[in-house]
Amino acid sequence: xxxxxxxxxxxxxxxxxxxxxxxxxxxxxxxxxxxxxxxxxxxxxxxxxxxxxxxxxxxxxxxxxxxxxxxxxxxxxxxxxxxxxxxxxxxxxxxxxxxxxxxxxxxxxxxxxxxxxxxxxxxxxxxxxxxxxxxxxxxxxxxxxxxxxxxxxxxxxxxxxxxxxxxxxxxxxxxxxxxxxxxxxxxxxxxxxxxxxxxxxxxxxxxxxxxxxxxxxxxxxxxxxxxxxxxxxxxxxxxxxxxxxxxxxxxxxxxxxxxxxxxxxxxxxxxxxxxxxxxxxxxxxxxxxxxxxxxxxxxxxxxxxxxxxxxxxxxxxxxxxxxxxxxxxxxxxxxxxxxxxxxxxxxxxxxxxxxxxxxxxxxxxxxxxxxxxxxxxxxxxxxxxxxxxxxxxxxxxxxxxxxxxxxxxxxxxxxxxxxxxxxxxxxxxxxxxxxxxxxxxxxxxxxxxxxxxxxxxxxxxxxxxxxxxx
Amino acid sequence: xxxxxxxxxxxxxxxxxxxxxxxxxxxxxxxxxxxxxxxxxxxxxxxxxxxxxxxxxxxxxxxxxxxxxxxxxxxxxxxxxxxxxxxxxxxxxxxxxxxxxxxxxxxxxxxxxxxxxxxxxxxxxxxxxxxxxxxxxxxxxxxxxxxxxxxxxxxxxxxxxxxxxxxxxxxxxxxxxxxxxxxxxxxxxxxxxxxxxxxxxxxxxxxxxxxxxxxxxxxxxxxxxxxxxxxxxxxxxxxxxxxxxxxxxxxxxxxxxxxxxxx
Numbered sequence: 001x002x003x004x005x006x007x008x009x010x011x012x013x014x015x016x017x018x019x020x021x022x023x024x025x026x027x028x029x030x031x032x033x034x035x036x037x038x039x040x041x042x043x044x045x046x047x048x049x050x051x052x053x054x055x056x057x058x059x060x061x062x063x064x065x066x067x068x069x070x071x072x073x074x075x076x077x078x079x080x081x082x083x084x085x086x087x088x089x090x091x092x093x094x095x096x097x098x099x100x101x102x103x104x105x106x107x108x109x110x111x112x113x114x115x116x117x118x119x120x121x122x123x124x125x126x127x128x129x130x131x132x133x134x135x136x137x138x139x140x141x142x143x144x145x146x147x148x149x150x151x152x153x154x155x156x157x158x159x160x161x162x163x164x165x166x167x168x169x170x171x172x173x174x175x176x177x178x179x180x181x182x183x184x185x186x187x188x189x190x191x192x193x194x195x196x197x198x199x200x201x202x203x204x205x206x207x208x209x210x211x212x213x214x215x216x217x218x219x220x221x222x223x224x225x226x227x228x229x230x231x232x233x234x235x236x237x238x239x240x241x242x243x244x245x246x247x248x249x250x251x252x253x254x255x256x257x258x259x260x261x262x263x264x265x266x267x268x269x270x271x272x273x274x275x276x277x278x279x280x281x282x283x284x285x286x287x288x289x290x291x292x293x294x295x296x297x298x299x300x301x302x303x304x305x306x307x308x309x310x311x312x313x314x315x316x317x318x319x320x321x322x323x324x325x326x327x328x329x330x331x332x333x334x335x336x337x338x339x340x341x342x343x344x345x346x347x348x349x350x351x352x353x354x355x356x357x358x359x360x361x362x363x364x365x366x367x368x369x370x371x372x373x374x375x376x377x378x379x380x381x382x383x384x385x386x387x388x389x390x391x392x393x394x395x396x397x398x399x400x401x402x403x404x405x406x407x408x409x410x411x412x413x414x415x416x417x418x419x420x421x422x423x424x425x426x427x428x429x430x431x432x433x434x435x436x437x438x439x440x441x442x443x444x445x446x447x448x449x450x451x452x453x454x455x456x457x458x459x460x461x462x463x464x465x466x467x468x469x470x
Numbered sequence: 471x472x473x474x475x476x477x478x479x480x481x482x483x484x485x486x487x488x489x490x491x492x493x494x495x496x497x498x499x500x501x502x503x504x505x506x507x508x509x510x511x512x513x514x515x516x517x518x519x520x521x522x523x524x525x526x527x528x529x530x531x532x533x534x535x536x537x538x539x540x541x542x543x544x545x546x547x548x549x550x551x552x553x554x555x556x557x558x559x560x561x562x563x564x565x566x567x568x569x570x571x572x573x574x575x576x577x578x579x580x581x582x583x584x585x586x587x588x589x590x591x592x593x594x595x596x597x598x599x600x601x602x603x604x605x606x607x608x609x610x611x612x613x614x615x616x617x618x619x620x621x622x623x624x625x626x627x628x629x630x631x632x633x634x635x636x637x638x639x640x641x642x643x644x645x646x647x648x649x650x651x652x653x654x655x656x657x658x659x660x661x662x663x664x665x666x667x668x669x670x671x672x673x674x675x676x677x678x679x680x681x682x683x684x685x686x687x688x689x690x691x692x693x694x695x696x697x698x699x700x701x702x703x704x705x706x707x708x709x710x711x712x713x714x715x716x717x718x719x720x721x722x723x724x725x726x727x728x729x730x731x732x733x
Contacts, residue, residue, distance in 0.1 A: 321543055322580035322639075326594035326646060327570035336593055340584045 035071035036132070036154045040064035041167035043141060047179060054175035056143030057183055058089070061136045063150050063167055072125040072157035076164075078134055079152040080116040083142030087113055094120050095133040103130060111136075117152070125157045145174040178214050182207045201385075208387035212379050216388065219375030220395040226289065226371060227358040230296030234357075237297060238304025243334075245309050256305065263302035269363050271299055276367040292361075292369045300357050307349045311342035348410040355400050355407075362396075372396070492555050494519045494650060494681045495540060500549035501705075502535055509535045511705040513549070517650075517683060522676045524692040525685045526716075527702035528728060533685045536702070537652050540683065541572040554649065570598060573643030577655040579635040581627040587614060587638045588623040591645045599646065606645075613641035617671045633664030637671055644675075651675065653684040689729075693717055701725045 045051045046059040053059060061080075067073055080086065092109035095102065106123035118136055126132060141148055147169035153161050185191045185207050195201040244256035263271070275295045279286065286294070315338050323333040362373035376392035493516040502510040509532045517523050525533045538544040540551060542558060542565050550559045558568050581590050591610035595601045601609065614620050617637035627635055636656055643651060653672065657665045669691050676682055676695045686692060692699055692713060699716040701709040701724075709722045720726045 316578075316580075318576055318578050318580035319582065322574075322576060322582070323594075324566075325541055325543065325569055325572070325574040326642065327566050327598040328594055329566050332597045336597060337582055341582075344584065 035068035035162070036065045036073055036076070036164060037068060038063060038065040038150070038165060038167040040133075041150055041170055043170050043172075047173070047175075052173040053141065053171060054143075054179055055083075055141050055145075055172040056085070056175045057179055058085075058087075058138040058140050061139050061141065061150070061170070062133065063136075064131060064133045065164075067126045067128050067130045067132065069128050071128055073122065073130075073132070073154050074125045074157050074159075075119065075121040075155040076132065076134070077152045077154070078118040078120070078136075078150055078164075080118070080136075080139065080150060081142055081148040082116070083144065084116045084148075085140040086111050086116050086118070086136070087138065089138040090118075091137045092118055092120070093135040093137070095135070096126060097131040097133070098129060109134075141170065141172050143174050144172055146172060148172055176214060178210050181210045185210065203386045203390055205385055205387040208379075208383055208385055209391055212376070212388040212391050215375050215379060216372060216391055216395055219370065219372035219392070220398075222289075222370060223358065223361045223372040223395075224399070226292055226296060226361045226364070226369075227354065229293045231300060231354055231357055233293065233297035234300035234304050237301030238308050241301065241305035242308035242312060245305060246312060260302040260305050263299055264306070268295075268299050268360055269366065271295060272363055272367055288367075288369050292364050292371075295364075296357060296361065299360075300353060303353055303356075304350070307346050307353065308342065311346040311349075312338055314345060315341050345414065348407045348414060351403055351407045351410065355403050358399055359396060493517055493552075494521070494554060495683070496550075496552040497536070497540070498550045498552075500536065500539060500546055500551060502532070502539060502544060502547045509705050510539070510546075513702075513705070513707055515700065515707065515710075517681065520679045520681055521697045522680075522682045522684065522695055523698050523700060524696035524713075525683065525700045525702060526687075526689075526692065526728070527708075530704075531702040532705040533702045534654055537574075537654050537683060537685050540650075540652055541569050541574055543574075566598070570646055571649045572652060573646060573648030573650070574652040575636070575639050575643055575654065575656045577658050579627075579632070579639045579659070581635050581639055581642075583627050586624050586626055587619065587630065587641075590627070590638055591642045594642070595645055609645050610641070613645045614638065616644065616674075617641045618667070631664060632660045633667045636660065636664075636668045640668070640671055640675075650681045650683065653682065653686065655685055655687070657686065657688060689717070701728065703728070 040062065041064075042062045043053040044060040044062075045053055046057050047054050063078060065076075090111045090113065092111060094105075094107045094109055096105045096107075097103060105126070107120055109118065109120045111118055118134060120134060149169050150167040152164045154164055155161055191206050195205060241256045241259055244252040245260070247253060272292075272295055275291055276288075279291065319337055319341065320333060323337040324330075328336065361371050364371055365374035365377060368374070372392050372395055376388045379388035380386065495515070495517040497513055497515040500510055500513040501508070513532075513536055515523070515536075525536065527533045535544055539546050540553070546559055550557055552558070553568060553572065556568075557563070558565075581587075582593065585593060588607065588610045591613055592603075592606040595606040595609060596603065599606075611620060611623060614623050617640055619634060619637055619641070622630060622634060622638075625634075627638070630638065640651075640656075656672070657668050660668065665688070669688060672682070672684070672691070673695050684692075684696070694713075696713050698710060699713050700707055701716060701720075701722070703724050709716055709720060709725045716725065717729065720729060
């Protein structure tokens, strides 16, 4: 048994050896026939501010090959991979080198657009040691994600057609729709006319508008994420500090007063710097986005605290009394009677605060948190053109303008409902209702509430915040 | 077992009471001042179970403050107040439990504007009395019907007239099954044509045997419904008696003066 196993093993080893030798021979034999060896195939990057080669977008493809020993090459047909686009615009430049010397050769290059083929014929056949370079301008590689190679045939001096080995691979990135639009724009006469005006070219370059959108969308979503996480977090913070501020406890009141005073009295920019550079010094290392959300929430919480405090104090005292007289305790009164009414009143102010906070996410660019502003800044740095900033502005406005409109509507509604919703005549006459509200603010309302004064103060401080933040 | 009644009696005695025939509300030497301003001076009033007491007096005479002291919306500066024998002015008294038994109706109605009429009446039942939603709703509709607003149950306060709002406020207080109802100028903020509806509801309550303390300027109502009329001025109780005594044969010049101005 042992003996048999041994002999099988020997047999197997022998077989493997032969297989290796054979395959080496198979490899070498045809290689001897390929006597125009391609060693270089590249394509020029055709995407703004990256080194990517985009498929489906014209580029310059360079192919180089060495004429091997004992060969002569009379013609070369370079086959582009399937899906390539050669057009009437496509041009070819042929260079022949002997070592570092340029060889003057008479060559004719034709482009077969239908077959995606470049044909080059030489009056004098290339000799051994010559290096052939074929540069194809304005040829589009296939619009795929991956690697492509050039193939083809060459003709020997004696007329024999020999296939070319595949060239080294060219890495191709699939072109985005935006890039295709950019290329289309490049060719439009009106775009050229537009861009001939410096101010339009520098601030509203159509190609850059299109090409910066995909990048800025990412930044926009990140900014939105920051504010959509930070803002809801600021609400409980604000509410908690608002309760502290109106509480009878001196200590709680002082703590809340210090918090709102310091946070509202210093720039958000400074707070961001302290958080991003101070916490690491203390050995606290948080993810940038987590820290960004926390700083935004911490900052906005102080403004929210003032909004809620003013909102709560704007509810007429009679509401507390009615609720307490029914036997409800302070907590029940707060959450069932006061807060629901406060929410309605503070929603416009809170929406304004949301707008401010959303704009303030831009300050995080200073500490390298990737968001809309920082993406725009890097595009501007790459292109030397202001257009990405203008596009970024539009991305801010897409959010802020509708919200500003909503605030206006909510404020009007609030004014109407506070002034007595049952009176339909007044409901129709919005202007009249507004004037009445203005009079109430000026004169103070008769039921002893200080609602609008208080709210107006809160709004004022919020706007001051906005001016400071920007 | 045997000492339980005795204990009860003792604790009742401790609380300053001795029998069930005690007054519903007993106000003893009540005084209240806001800083320098003395609003109530040595007010003594006993109100029996089922009695309707109307408090009259010019503005600033302290009548509203006296009313607000009864459910501790104002903290008395001095004196004692007993409700059903329990001293509410004692330290550490459970104010919320006291207020369950004392309903109050305000001049400005103070309905919760974010809740419908029905929900206004249901809220405290749910939160304080821990009634089920169905039970609270049943009681709410019952009491809204009692004030003649069964068909307005789902209206928001802003959709109701002042008189309707005040009736909802009364229903809201009644839903808590109070032992006493306090009315603080309940009709003063109403347009004249809306006053009657509210007064009718109050009259109905009085006829039903509710103990009521009513601060009002409605002389007709006082004369017709009150068991006793109290006239206050500058924080003092100046005169008290049956409506006939006070209105027709006032003893004090101040009362005469006041009634002269009103009528």
